[in-house]
Amino acid sequence: MRIYLTGAKTRVGLPGFSLMEMLIVTALFSILVLVMAQTFSSFNLLHRKIANRSVLNQDARFITEMVVRAARNNPLSYSSPYSARETELRLVAPTGLRIIFKQSDIGQAECDDLPAVRCLLLSTDGGASWTPVSGKNISVERFYVYVRPSVSPFELINGAYQNDVQPFVTLDLSLRYMASNPKEQDTLQVQTTVSSRVYLR
Known part of the structure; x- marks a missing residue:
């Protein structure tokens, strides 16, 4: 049996990547994956x-x-005068009971939602019971009502009406979707005005 011993030889020009080239390619690949x-x-x-x-x-x-x-x-219910800006809307149903829209307190039981949510509540029996109007995970950030005129134009006082303005309501509403990730939350603002079609004179 013959054994051949050869000395160490340096081979130049063989195909392949150097260590530096491998590091650069790996870094570029990592950056590309991260961007994707x-x-x-x-x-x-x-x-x-x-x-x-x-x-x-x-x-x-x-x-x-x-x-x-x-x-x-x-x-509109004029049982008490309206201030410049209200947080609830009071109407009178054909039954004589008051219809009330109002913003709930944070975490109010009637909302049956997340602890940080404020919902919009509706009562059709003068405030005896309340039903949520807004949907799940929707927080009512703002519910402002502007009523004009602030006193009833249909009530005679000393033989004269207080004013001749047909009642109208301006609604200022702000809603927020309460997603678990704050980056996925979104806010929407709505404002509209409506005139009453009820003529009582």
Whole structure:
């Protein structure tokens, strides 16, 4: 048996990558993967935010239509004068009971929602019972009502009416979708004015 011993030889020009080239390629690949992952995450976040905005739009449209319809078809309750800006809307139903829209307190039991949520409540029996109008995970950040005139134009005092203005209501509403991720939350503001179609003179 023959054994051949050869000395160490340096081979130059063989195909392959050097250590530095491998490090650069690995770094570029890592950066590319990171960018792709970040882009995917951003698109997912945007998709969820658009979905939340859609829910918010539907809820705002529902609340606005309900309040506008009620204010248009029922006379305003002037049992007490209205201030410049109110946080509840008081109407009189055909039964004589008051219809009341108001913003709840934070975490109020009637909302049956997240602890930080304030919902919009409706009472059709003068405040004896309340029903939430706004949807799940929708927080009513602002519910302002501006009523004009502030005193009834249909009440005779000393043989004369207080004013000749047909009652109208301006609603200022702000809603927030309370997503678990703060980046997915969205806010929507709505303002509209409606005149009462009830003529009592």
